[in-house]
Amino acid sequence: MFSCLDWTIVAIYLVGTTWIGHALRGPQATNYDFFLGGRNVPWPAVAASSIATTISAITFVSVPALVYAADGNFTYLQLAIGGIISRLIVAYVLVPHYFSGDYYSPYDFTRHRLGLRAGQLISGLFLVGGVLGQSVRVYATALVLELLTGWALAESILIITCFSIAWTWLGGIRTVIWTDVVQFFVLIGSAIFVLIYVVAALPIAGLEALTNPGTQEKLTVLNFTTDPRVAFTFWAALIALPFQNVAVYGGDQLFVQRLLCCENEQAAKKAVLLSMFGEVIPLIMLAVGLGLFVYFETFPLDPTFAPMVAEKNDRILPVFILSVLPEGVRGLIIAGLLSAAISSLDSILAALAQVSHRAAQSVWPALKDITLSRTLVLTWGIALGLIAMTYENSSMNLVDLAFTMTTYTYGPMIGLILLSIIGLNHANWTIPAVIVSVSLVAVLNHPNWLGFTIEGAVLAWPWLFPIAAITTVGVAISLDRMTTASREQ
Secondary structure, three states: OOOHHHHHHHHHHHHHHHHHHHHOOOOOOOHHHHHHHHHOOOHHHHHHHHHHHHOOHHHHHHHHHHHHOOOOOOHHHHHHHHHHHHHHHHHHHHHHHHOOOOOOOHHHHHHHHHOHHHHHHHHHHHHHHHHHHHHHHHHHHHHHHHHHHOOOHHHHHHHHHHHHHHHHHHHHHHHHHHHHHHHHHHHHHHHHHHHHHHHHHOOHHHHHHHHOHHHHHOOOOOOOOOOOOOOOOHHHHHHHHHHHHHHHHHHOHHHHHHHOOOOOHHHHHHHHHHHHHHHHHHHHHHHHHHHHHHHHHHOOOOOOOHHHHHHOHHHHHHHHHHHOOOOOHHHHHHHHHHHHHHHHHHHHHHHHHHHHHHHHHHHOOOOOOHHHHHHHHHHHHHHHHHHHHHHHHOOOOHHHHHHHHHHHHHHHHHHHHHHHHHOOOOHHHHHHHHHHHHHHHHHHHOHHHHOOOOOOOOOOHHHHHHHHHHHHHHHHHHHHHHHHHHHHO
16 A cells, blocks of 8 residues: 555645646736636647646556457557547648637637537537546546545545646646646656566566567557447548547647647647657557556466456556555656646646636626636536546446547537538528437447447447537538528529
């Protein structure tokens, strides 16, 4: 279990990062400062913050488990293809649009192009998707703290939530970004350290196990199967995941808010492109998963921990930390995990508060008080913590759970942004288009709801993003044209 030295290291990290965020918060007189950092944040800091936000505790906990599992391998790495393609699209297609006006979010752009109702609709999609997706990340970290510290799950969630609220409350997005920069280096350092430690702990016989046929199979990176029920395939990464990643980096206020903190369009483009280097961290964690597999093949799991890992593969790294790492080192690694969790949560709190504030302001223009913004941060923080507690009984791998949560909102969001670029004569058609899209995703995720006897989802989650986006655009344009044709007659 955790020692006094471990707790001291974690405490120093939390207090030190809080102080840095407070010291670099800058002026906080207006919502412009609170939500956009005065639009003078250096683009390298924005890039580092984006990477830190992307890499959550799920990356640290569940990605190694994808390799450690009996049938696990490196096919998760294929997701980087979609990540690179999408960032190029965001940098050279979406960023110019977002800097073409005084926008606080992509939803302001949609509101300007398609009207108030469409702007409120896409804002609502983000709020729902942000809460569902990010609460999984909170839950992932809480699982680790529960295992390592003996705290109850609720207590672990409370600690993560409180620090995230405090950091966001202190200085808005500017504090979030600069604490993320610190966390970026902690994340990188923790990931590399764990990998080195796992490899160093292996005897020569263990290293030789890397040449075994079973281990060699785990080194598989590319999967060219055309089975649409398999998530990690080359075709899903090349065709489907760019839709999901464009929604992440160009449609999700969690990331776009950072880009809008840049001084100008060119700086924002540089930040997006530099953030591609974040794809290295999943590679490191996959390598950690391989190292854990070889280690525990050489040194079998203690009978105390074996049933826990058998129940949830996600526990393999926490078990390694608890049973193998020495005193003091455990504290450093937990600091890295907390970095991942808090950097994601404080970011989503800033984004949720900003979007909900702007949505309310579009109806009541007088709402400009920064106190309201901070109150919204507190409200959303409590909501995220409470929802995170509901995932305790889920049997899904946390990676799949997190991505599945976003299938309902990301596809329609990117569809609405595409419609904003194209333009519609009758923007009200966006509402039925989104209803059709979300309903279709629900049926594909849960065919049993309609009485079908199919076990599991019809399609793997990556394919739901392009289906939802294309459905949203197709239905809206079709209804628009039908209306135009009937009026002309």
